[in-house]
Amino acid sequence: MRLRLVGLSAVLGLCMLGYLVIGARGDWGFVLAFRGQKLLALLLVGVAIAWSTLIFQTLTGNRILTPAIMGFDALYMLGLGLLIWVLGVPAYLAIPPQVMMLGNVALLCLGALGLFGLVLRANGRDLMRLLLTGVVLSVLIRSLTGFLMRVIDPNEYAVLQGAAFARFSNVDPDLLTIAGGITAICGIAIWRMRHRLDVIGLGPDLALSLGEPGPRSRRAVLLLVSLLVAVSTALVGPVTFLGLLVTNLTYLLFPTHRHAVLLPATGLVAGIVLIGGQGLLEHVMGLTTPLSVVIEAVGGLSFLVLLLRMLR
Amino acid sequence: MIRIDAVCHGIGGQPILRDVSLEIGKGGIVALVGPNGAGKSTLLSLIARLQPLQTGRITVDGHVIGQVRDDVLARTLAILPQHLDVASRLSVRDLVGFGRYPYHKGRPTPQDLVRVDAALAAFELDDLAARALDTLSGGQRQRAFVAMAYAQDTDYLLLDEPLNNLDIAASRGLMHRLRDLARQDGRTVVIVLHDINYAAAYADRIVALKSGRVVADGAPGAVVTDAFLRTVFDTDATVAHVQGRPMVCV
Numbered sequence: 263m264r265l266r267l268v269g270l271s272a273v274l275g276l277c278m279l280g281y282l283v284i285g286a287r288g289d290w291g292f293v294l295a296f297r298g299q300k301l302l303a304l305l306l307v308g309v310a311i312a313w314s315t316l317i318f319q320t321l322t323g324n325r326i327l328t329p330a331i332m333g334f335d336a337l338y339m340l341g342l343g344l345l346i347w348v349l350g351v352p353a354y355l356a357i358p359p360q361v362m363m364l365g366n367v368a369l370l371c372l373g374a375l376g377l378f379g380l381v382l383r384a385n386g387r388d389l390m391r392l393l394l395t396g397v398v399l400s401v402l403i404r405s406l407t408g409f410l411m412r413v414i415d416p417n418e419y420a421v422l423q424g425a426a427f428a429r430f431s432n433v434d435p436d437l438l439t440i441a442g443g444i445t446a447i448c449g450i451a452i453w454r455m456r457h458r459l460d461v462i463g464l465g466p467d468l469a470l471s472l473g474e475p476g477p478r479s480r481r482a483v484l485l486l487v488s489l490l491v492a493v494s495t496a497l498v499g500p501v502t503f504l505g506l507l508v509t510n511l512t513y514l515l516f517p518t519h520r521h522a523v524l525l526p527a528t529g530l531v532a533g534i535v536l537i538g539g540q541g542l543l544e545h546v547m548g549l550t551t552p553l554s555v556v557i558e559a560v561g562g563l564s565f566l567v568l569l570l571r572m573l574r
Numbered sequence: 575m576i577r578i579d580a581v582c583h584g585i586g587g588q589p590i591l592r593d594v595s596l597e598i599g600k601g602g603i604v605a606l607v608g609p610n611g612a613g614k615s616t617l618l619s620l621i622a623r624l625q626p627l628q629t630g631r632i633t634v635d636g637h638v639i640g641q642v643r644d645d646v647l648a649r650t651l652a653i654l655p656q657h658l659d660v661a662s663r664l665s666v667r668d669l670v671g672f673g674r675y676p677y678h679k680g681r682p683t684p685q686d687l688v689r690v691d692a693a694l695a696a697f698e699l700d701d702l703a704a705r706a707l708d709t710l711s712g713g714q715r716q717r718a719f720v721a722m723a724y725a726q727d728t729d730y731l732l733l734d735e736p737l738n739n740l741d742i743a744a745s746r747g748l749m750h751r752l753r754d755l756a757r758q759d760g761r762t763v764v765i766v767l768h769d770i771n772y773a774a775a776y777a778d779r780i781v782a783l784k785s786g787r788v789v790a791d792g793a794p795g796a797v798v799t800d801a802f803l804r805t806v807f808d809t810d811a812t813v814a815h816v817q818g819r820p821m822v823c824v
Contacts (some may be wrong), residue, residue: 457675461671468655470623471655471726472648472672472673472726473644473645473647473648474644517663536658
């Protein structure tokens with residue numbers, strides 16, 4: 263286990279190095295600063311998506327549902343759409359991106375706690391029902407966002423659309439500090455919860471019998487999940503299947519229940535997938551296909567495979 | 575002592591428990607019996623705060639259920655619910671190790687490891703300790719779960735139909751072990767049983783529930799009679815006495 267973690271760290275190190283130097287021309291100071299910023303953003307997004315998915319799967323006791331499939335990021339887009347609709351584009355663009363992000367994060371936390379807390383409480387024990395409710399809910403939220411996009415005027419639509427597609431290549435540098443801060447705080451909180459998460463993974467009844475308060479832990483985990491999803495969606499837009507891909511790769515590589523191992527492992531795997539993939543596409547293949555398309559394709563396929571395996 | 579005071583409970587408008595009051599003293603095995611849907615599991619899960627109490631009051635050793643901190647109660651009372659599905663990645667030793675969580679909160683001390691080994695030995699799980707849960711038979715898995723609750727080292731142990739899936743040897747082994755626990759360590763075991771014969775053979779006290787009410791309560795010899803089977807279970811099975819113990823002829 264430890265050996266594999268070290269190996270993964272080495273691979274991630276190589277990916278990061280490759281991403282920074284491969285195909286670099288001209289002033290090194292500029293290249294490293296420019297790429298370093300993107301690298302940092304990719305790492306943040308990777309950790310945010312990986313950890314939010316992992317703890318969400320621990321809470322719900324399944325390996326197929328992810329916050330993205332349940333529509334967490336769609337909720338974020340809906341909030342954004344509502345803001346644009348209510349304020350109008352000029353006022354929307356006048357808001358500093360940091361303030362916008364904080365407001366949106368707060369909105370998402372409220373929405374997620376209310377909506378998904380309710381769904382989880384009602385269907386917590388029945389995975390199939392949870393899955394169905396989640397998927398239907400995410401379709402509902404996405405449709406609402408789509409409806410909103412149709413009623414707003416074309417200029418507003420263009421702004422919203424710009425935010426609605428995942429893009430790993432141009433990250434807003436203004437948001438990096440704030441996103442980094444939120445991710446760090448959530449990361450520390452999750453790492454401190456690692457033993458509690460092991461117990462929560464036993465299911466609600468056994469966890470409660472071992473003294474892990476049910477509703478309180480659920481709220482804490484959901485809050486952390488929505489914060490991390492908000493961070494990653496604000497930085498690069500919605501990515502539906504990355505979390506699924508990353509956590510299930512981790513489960514394959516690390517057959518353990520211990521979050522002290524799983525947490526660093528998913529972070530590393532996510533970093534490798536994102537930075538390695540982006541480096542490959544950007545610097546080796548000349549950015550012909552956006553990484554998000556590749557990830558969605560591979561991730562979507564593995565989602566289908568997992569679903570079919572579970573039904574059998 | 576577990577004190578249950580005027581507890582009523584309904585699910586979706588259907589009354590499950592109607593005004594149940596019961597006192598369970600320290601030490602011994604108390605068997606909860608009754609037909610399907612009598613409210614046995616509900617009563618157990620209310621005592622163990624797995625479901626919120628609707629009306630009435632339950633205290634365990636003076637801790638008021640619903641007010642006491644969950645981690646405090648976890649060192650006083652352990653419950654093994656009826657339906658358990660747990661991630662298959664766990665090994666038996668990992669699972670039993672979780673029983674010590676209320677004490678070490680994730681950082682096991684050498685003393686905790688000793689307790690885990692003792693629990694594995696007590697339930698004859700030494701050979702299976704490294705196996706993953708999903709490679710075990712239903713009975714072996716059940717034993718692993720009971721061993722986990724045992725490792726929790728609480729004065730009160732609530733078990734919801736632990737004999738499900740167990741063959742006769744495993745059932746007797748488990749009941750013997752529980753009786754030793756109750757007699758030697760002075761622990762209190764509250765156990766939901768379907769088989770009256772096991773209840774009569776191993777329990778010190780039988781409490782029968784029907785339609786959410788306590789309808790019989792006492793020592794097995796006094797409780798288990800032809801009339802008891804007729805009124806509680808609506809069956810005309812008869813009771814014979816073998817070696818001074820009541821036995822239901824099925």
